[in-house]
Amino acid sequence: MTILVTGGAGYIGSHTVHALLDRGDAVVVVDDLSTGKKAQVGAGAHFIQGDIAHTALLRQVIADYHVDSVIHFAGSIVVPESVADPLTYYDNNVVKSRSVIATCVAAGISQIIFSSTATVYAENAPQPLAETSPKAPISPYARSKMMTEWMLEDVSKATRLRHMVLRYFNVAGADPMGRTGQSTPKATHLIKRAAQVALGQVPHLDIFGTDYPTPDGTGVRDYIHVSDLAAAHLLALDALKGGAASTSYNVGYGKGQSVREVIAGVERVTGKTLHVKESPRRPGDPPTLISDPRRIKRELGWKPAHEDLDGIIRSAFAWEKRLGA
Numbered sequence: 001m002t003i004l005v006t007g008g009a010g011y012i013g014s015h016t017v018h019a020l021l022d023r024g025d026a027v028v029v030v031d032d033l034s035t036g037k038k039a040q041v042g043a044g045a046h047f048i049q050g051d052i053a054h055t056a057l058l059r060q061v062i063a064d065y066h067v068d069s070v071i072h073f074a075g076s077i078v079v080p081e082s083v084a085d086p087l088t089y090y091d092n093n094v095v096k097s098r099s100v101i102a103t104c105v106a107a108g109i110s111q112i113i114f115s116s117t118a119t120v121y122a123e124n125a126p127q128p129l130a131e132t133s134p135k136a137p138i139s140p141y142a143r144s145k146m147m148t149e150w151m152l153e154d155v156s157k158a159t160r161l162r163h164m165v166l167r168y169f170n171v172a173g174a175d176p177m178g179r180t181g182q183s184t185p186k187a188t189h190l191i192k193r194a195a196q197v198a199l200g201q202v203p204h205l206d207i208f209g210t211d212y213p214t215p216d217g218t219g220v221r222d223y224i225h226v227s228d229l230a231a232a233h234l235l236a237l238d239a240l241k242g243g244a245a246s247t248s249y250n251v252g253y254g255k256g257q258s259v260r261e262v263i264a265g266v267e268r269v270t271g272k273t274l275h276v277k278e279s280p281r282r283p284g285d286p287p288t289l290i291s292d293p294r295r296i297k298r299e300l301g302w303k304p305a306h307e308d309l310d311g312i313i314r315s316a317f318a319w320e321k322r323l324g325a
Contacts, residue, residue: 002026002065007074009036014180015230028065040180053096070112079284082141093144111240128292139284156246164236169222169252173312174319181319194266195320209281218259220288222252225306235300252291
C-alpha cells in the first residue's frame with residue numbers, strides 16, 4: 001500500500017517524503033508547485049502536479065496507487081499574509097482540506113495525518129503549552145488550521161477515518177544529507193532569513209517587535225529541527241496503522257529562544273555580524289510559544305535527535321549556501 005503526501009514538494013513535506021522513502025515506504029506526492037520544488041521530492045516517490053481541490057485527480061491517484069494513508073501538508077502558512085488576505089487562506093486551508101477529507105472518506109481511507117500549528121492556542125495560555133491548553137487562534141492562518149482540526153474531529157466521529165493532528169512549533173534547519181531544505185524565495189522563517197543575511201543575499205534582518213513581555217522584548221519560540229518533525233509524522237502514521245485512536249500532539253522541544261538569541265546563534269555559527277532592523281510587531285504574532293512535548297514522547301516514543309540550536313542553524317546555513325552556489 002502507498003502513502004499519499006499532499007504538499008510533498010514543500011519544506012516539511014519533502015523532508016517527510018525522504019524519511020518515508022528511507023525506510024522503504026511507497027509514496028505518491030500531489031503538489032501544485034506554487035511554493036514547493038519538484039527537485040526536492042525524493043527520487044523514489046511518484047509525483048503528480050495538481051491541485052488538491054481537484055477531487056477527480058485525488059480519487060484517481062488513490063485508486064491507481066492503492067493509497068491507504070494520507071499525510072496532508074498542502075496549504076498556505078504565512079501569518080501576516082493571512083491577515084492581509086484571509087479569504088485565500090480559508091480557501092487554501094479550509095475549503096481544500098474539506099475536499100481532501102471528503103475524498104478520503106469516499107475512498108475508504110482510514111488514516112490521515114494533518115499538519116497544524118501551535119498558534120491555535122490562546123495568546124494568554126500558560127507556557128509551556130499542553131495539548132489541553134485553551135485554544136483561541138488570533139490570525140486567519142491559525143483559525144484556518146483550527147477549523148480543519150474541527151472538521152477532522154467531527155468526521156472521525158461519524159466515519160471510520162481516524163486522524164492525528166500534529167501542532168508544529170517553529171520549524172527550522174535542513175536535511176543533514178543536503179537533499180532538501182527551505183527553498184521558498186520569500187520565506188519568512190527567522191533562521192532562513194538570518195542565514196541569507198549572513199551570506200549577503202539579503203541586506204538586513206527584520207526584528208518584528210521589541211516590546212513583547214519577554215526577557216529581551218523579542219518574540220520567544222520553540223525551534224524544532226525539520227528532521228525531528230518528519231520523524232514525528234512517521235511515528236504518528238505507524239500508530240494510526242496500528243489502530244490508535246484519533247488525537248492531537250504538540251511537536252516541539254519544550255524550550256524557547258528569543259529572536260535576539262537566535263540572531264546571536266547565527267552570528268556564532270557563521271562568524272558574521274548581522275545587520276538588523278527593528279520593526280513594529282506583525283499582526284497575528286503571539287509573544288511566546290513553547291511546547292510541552294511530553295505526551296508525544298510518552299505515547300509515540302518520539303526522541304528528538306537534533307535539539308542543539310547551533311546544529312539547527314548550521315544545517316540551515318549549509319542549505320542556503322547550496323542554494324546560492
